[in-house]
Amino acid sequence: MTSALLSAMLLTAGGGGESTGKPPLPPAQAVPKPDELRLEVSPPPFSEGIYPCSNCHSGMPVNRKRRQLTDMHTDIVLQHDETHRWCLDCHDPNNRDVLHLASGEPVKFTESYRLCGQCHGEKYRDWRAGVHGRRTGNWNGAKGYLLCAHCHNPHQPHFRALAPKPAPRPPSRDISRSY
Amino acid sequence: MASEQPVPRNANACAHPSRRLFTISAAATAASWILTACGPKRLFEAPKDRLKSLISDLELRYRNEYGKDVHVSDAPAMPGVQFAYALDISRCIGCRRCVYACVEENNQSRDPQVHWIRVLSMEKGKGVDFSHADPYYHPAQVPEEGHFYIPVSCQHCQDPPCVKVCPTGATWAEKDGIVVVDYDWCIGCRYCMAACPYGARHFNWTAPVLPAAELNPNMHYLGNRPRAKGVVEKCTFCIQRSRAGRYPACVEICPVGARKFGNILDPASEIRYIIEHKRILVLKEELNTVPRFFYSYAT
Numbered sequence: 508m509t510s511a512l513l514s515a516m517l518l519t520a521g522g523g524g525e526s527t528g529k530p531p532l533p534p535a536q537a538v539p540k541p542d543e544l545r546l547e548v549s550p551p552p553f554s555e556g557i558y559p560c561s562n563c564h565s566g567m568p569v570n571r572k573r574r575q576l577t578d579m580h581t582d583i584v585l586q587h588d589e590t591h592r593w594c595l596d597c598h599d600p601n602n603r604d605v606l607h608l609a610s611g612e613p614v615k616f617t618e619s620y621r622l623c624g625q626c627h628g629e630k631y632r633d634w635r636a637g638v639h640g641r642r643t644g645n646w647n648g649a650k651g652y653l654l655c656a657h658c659h660n661p662h663q664p665h666f667r668a669l670a671p672k673p674a675p676r677p678p679s680r681d682i683s684r685s686y
Numbered sequence: 687m688a689s690e691q692p693v694p695r696n697a698n699a700c701a702h703p704s705r706r707l708f709t710i711s712a713a714a715t716a717a718s719w720i721l722t723a724c725g726p727k728r729l730f731e732a733p734k735d736r737l738k739s740l741i742s743d744l745e746l747r748y749r750n751e752y753g754k755d756v757h758v759s760d761a762p763a764m765p766g767v768q769f770a771y772a773l774d775i776s777r778c779i780g781c782r783r784c785v786y787a788c789v790e791e792n793n794q795s796r797d798p799q800v801h802w803i804r805v806l807s808m809e810k811g812k813g814v815d816f817s818h819a820d821p822y823y824h825p826a827q828v829p830e831e832g833h834f835y836i837p838v839s840c841q842h843c844q845d846p847p848c849v850k851v852c853p854t855g856a857t858w859a860e861k862d863g864i865v866v867v868d869y870d871w872c873i874g875c876r877y878c879m880a881a882c883p884y885g886a887r888h889f890n891w892t893a894p895v896l897p898a899a900e901l902n903p904n905m906h907y908l909g910n911r912p913r914a915k916g917v918v919e920k921c922t923f924c925i926q927r928s929r930a931g932r933y934p935a936c937v938e939i940c941p942v943g944a945r946k947f948g949n950i951l952d953p954a955s956e957i958r959y960i961i962e963h964k965r966i967l968v969l970k971e972e973l974n975t976v977p978r979f980f981y982s983y984a985t
Contacts, residue, residue, distance in 0.1 A: 637956040638964075638984065641943035645931045646955070647767075658941070666942065668827040672782035675801050677822060 548652045551616040558616075560603035569600045586663040597622060597661070623655045741907060748905075748912060752898040759906045761929040763862035769923055770863070770950040771934075772960045772980045773837060777944035780805050780828040780835030784936035784945065788839075791924060791935035792910040793902055795894030802888065802921045803839040803936065810834055814969075840865060840886040840921035841969060841977035848878035848887060857918075863978050864923050866908040874916035883970050887920045923947070950978075960984065 563579070573593050576583065585592070599607040606614045606622050614622050624631030633639035640658065643651035659666065732740065741758050748756045785803045794800040806819035810832050819836070829835070842865050849857050849865065856871035857878055879887045893915040905911040906926035913919050924934035928947070937945045948955035957980075960966065964982045 633984065636959045638946060638959050639943065641938070641940060642946075642956070643933065643938045646928065646933050646948045647931050647952070658943075666779070668829065669779060669781045669941065670826065671780060671824065671828045672786050674782075674822045674824045675785075675804070676799050 548617065548620070548654050549657065551619065551654055552657055553616075558604070560598075564603040569595070571595055571600070583662050586665070587661065617654075619661075620655055623661075737907075744907075744911065748901075751912075752901045754898060754901055754903050756901070756903040756905060758911055759904075759926055759929070761906065761925075763860050763864075764929065766949075766951055767862045768950045768978075769842070769928060770948065770957045770961075770978045770980065771842070771923065772946040772957055772964075772966070772982050774942075774944040774946075774982050774984045775834060775836060776983045777942045778805075778835045778837060779942055780807055780823070780830075780833070781941060783939045783941060784837060787935045787939035788921070790900065791902055791927070792922070793896055793905070793912055794919070795890060795896060795913075796900070797895040798892060800888045800890070800894065800919065802886075802919070803837050804885065805835055805837045807833050807835055814967075836969075836981065838884055838886065838969065839979075841884050841975065841979040842921075842923065844976035844978065845974060847881040847883065847973075847975060851877040851881040853877065860908075862929075864908075864925055864928075865920070866922055866925065867918060867920065868908065869911070869913050869917045869919070872917040874918065876918060878918055883973050883975065887918050889918050890915050 571593070597606050599605045599613055602613060604616075606616065606619055608614055608622060609625055620631065620634065624634075630639050634652075634655070637650060637652075640653055640655075655661070655664075737760060741760055745756055745758050748754075748758070782805050785801050785805060788794070788802050789796070789800075792802065794802065804821050806816070806821055807823040807830070808815060808819050812818050814836065823830070823833075842859075842863055844859070844863070846857075846859055846865050849859060852858075853875060854871055854873055856873070857865065857867045859865045874889070876889055879889060890913055894913055896912060901912070902910060904926055906922070906929065909922045909925035924932075924936075927934055933947055934945075937947045946956045946960060948957035950957055950961070952958065960982050961980065964984045966980045966982045968977045968980060
């Protein structure tokens, strides 16, 4: 920010004194802080009927204890630094419809990349640059971004194996074929 | 050149029948050479109105053949654009989604199969070693333990050996770097296939079979319009999409986001970020083909 201001000052100072007919330099642009950047991303991949979480959780007492879940969310298997982490380290205990950062700042599910980026800074940086993760749309224009959670299950983030598409047919000398 | 050979000045010599024949044939050769050199080298270089009528003829032909409304573009290279491609080897899981997305987008023959992308499975212990690469791997799930994958298609070389050997000038590098083939100018000699060190060019040994329901009607003259028997074809960076500003089909389908595409002259592009920040390599660098296709280890 300081450097941007400084360069802007320099530019105005230089512009006043010069009359050499040089084309004017482009104005210095205010660079927004990384957290002020908001990206167009697809909506979060919720399981059907699960959101808003407050539908069920609003009246429940907050239970921070690590335990076997029996009533709900039994499909969730936590394999994401599970020895150090439990639900409310990422989900907000006071408002279940949002997540929260380590600082306690609430973060919407639509901006969950900020939460992931706290630990995975390198990946977050690459994702912002458009290098980590899939992009759709235009190489010189509007791009479609995906949230981290679209490809990585937040509870088991390791990318799962896929069945490959069929192998190409090897060249054949079978004369019964048409070629 | 026959026309450059000195013709004897001896007047008696003209009376000799074989000398006369020689003079006539030399003149004819010279005339035909001059006519050929003056005309358009390829149909794509024909005057604009001629090209327009040619393209509308093509559209009509495809419409009759496939019973579908098609559009054949002749969009030229955008100024200030040099395309480049990057593929992250550390991310590719060898799922072959790109291979079939490419087939559908670019109207390749379904039978016999023509695949512009070939995914090679390699052993981690051996590194990038083409002599041990397997394109026919078929496990139940990928990635396989101890393997990595290198999808290979046209590398869009800046010094393309295929272009150098083409006897008719039917293949060339466009201003934006895309190496293209004019299917109407290709004589099917397959010199380019022999010259390409990446096996990226494919020949239509028989008439391609392409079901009308699967025809992609969004075409480019130098790209995915239906090919005939006896011509060579290859990846064009999805010219019909990339010249309209869109990502190639393989970039959009890749489930791990390993494929990146953009304008290398744009400092804010993804491709520039990769080249400036990641470890990159090109295939067979020692051949000095200077590919526009980079492989990276980004993680």
